[in-house]
Amino acid sequence: MESVGVLMPVPMSPYLEQELERRFNLLKLWTAPEKAEFLKAHSGAIRAVIGNAGNGADVGLIEALPELEIIASFSVGIDKVDLDKCREKGIRVTNTPDVLTDDVADLAIGLALAVLRRLCEADGYVRSGEWKNGDYNLTTKFTGKTVGIIGLGRIGQAVAKRAEAFSCPIAYYSRTEKPDLQYKYYPSVVELASNCDILVVVCPLTQETRHIINREVIDALGPMGILINIGRGPHVDESELVSALLEGRLGGAGLDVYENEPDVPEQLFQLENVVLLPHVGSDTVETDTAMADLVIGNLEAHFLNKPLLTPVV
Numbered sequence: 394m395e396s397v398g399v400l401m402p403v404p405m406s407p408y409l410e411q412e413l414e415r416r417f418n419l420l421k422l423w424t425a426p427e428k429a430e431f432l433k434a435h436s437g438a439i440r441a442v443i444g445n446a447g448n449g450a451d452v453g454l455i456e457a458l459p460e461l462e463i464i465a466s467f468s469v470g471i472d473k474v475d476l477d478k479c480r481e482k483g484i485r486v487t488n489t490p491d492v493l494t495d496d497v498a499d500l501a502i503g504l505a506l507a508v509l510r511r512l513c514e515a516d517g518y519v520r521s522g523e524w525k526n527g528d529y530n531l532t533t534k535f536t537g538k539t540v541g542i543i544g545l546g547r548i549g550q551a552v553a554k555r556a557e558a559f560s561c562p563i564a565y566y567s568r569t570e571k572p573d574l575q576y577k578y579y580p581s582v583v584e585l586a587s588n589c590d591i592l593v594v595v596c597p598l599t600q601e602t603r604h605i606i607n608r609e610v611i612d613a614l615g616p617m618g619i620l621i622n623i624g625r626g627p628h629v630d631e632s633e634l635v636s637a638l639l640e641g642r643l644g645g646a647g648l649d650v651y652e653n654e655p656d657v658p659e660q661l662f663q664l665e666n667v668v669l670l671p672h673v674g675s676d677t678v679e680t681d682t683a684m685a686d687l688v689i690g691n692l693e694a695h696f697l698n699k700p701l702l703t704p705v706v
């Protein structure tokens with residue numbers, strides 16, 4: 394497969410890069426001084442594109458690569474890939490489900506604990522020497538709080554399982570009720586937000602879920618409520634979130650994702666009830682390797698005419 398051109402638009406995992414280089418003709422777009430020229434020069438060779446959470450394949454890229462057969466995303470979310478265009482052109486699409494579920498769910502719980510128990514602030518209190526002047530403030534208990542989950546797929550269910558271990562009642566919103574699960578279902582996000590303490594966003598980003606967290610939902614969650622976003626930034630109307638936090642209409646937020654990454658609203662930097670992470674939900678050494686192996690497994694299956702391991706299209 395050494396002659397198969399595989400385009401990597403942006404740097405991702407060094408392990409993935411190294412393993413792709415051993416098997417394929419890896420073309421690193423970001424190393425080219427003139428990207429359009431580079432694509433033109435290699436368009437006849439490129440049969441695969443590697444996407445990720447931030448960079449997928451839009452119509453422009455797909456149209457520029459006439460030999461493109463497969464987009465293998467190094468992510469579970471494929472909102473940056475134009476799936477309709479891929480279907481129309483018969484281009485296959487794969488992602489990396491399951492292998493990252495535990496890490497992302499762990500991080501949701503970590504964010505909830507960090508916001509409620511002020512872990513980052515308290516750490517700063519020790520490092521700055523302020524502890525010598527007196528004890529740190531009281532914080533808020535996590536155990537027993539009602540956790541509302543938007544999107545009860547693989548990751549949502551893993552969040553629920555972890556929260557149950559903290560004796561948290563679980564409620565959820567999803568497009569359809571899941572009668573085989575014992576959790577309380579709400580048919581609207583506002584109703585869910587009105588009836589939980591911690592609201593976790595974990596659904597895929599689609600036209601329907603863009604800004605699923607709007608002013609009405611934020612107000613329903615209220616001044617004691619906590620929003621955790623481990624899904625995608627555009628799930629949340631970010632300017633509404635910032636106003637609500639600045640005005641004390643929302644109790645706090647734990648965010649791993651933002652509307653315009655890596656730009657984060659600077660008004661949030663001063664707030665002690667907010668914990669900000671740089672989109673690291675699945676970024677552990679173990680999961681990076683597992684995701685990379687799955688990307689490679691899908692490419693090898695495709696070019697050997699075998700069934701894809703984790704097909705989306």
Ligand SMILES: O=CC(=O)O
Binds near residue numbers: 446469470493674675
């Ligand atoms: O955001 C990360 C992913 O979609 O895998």
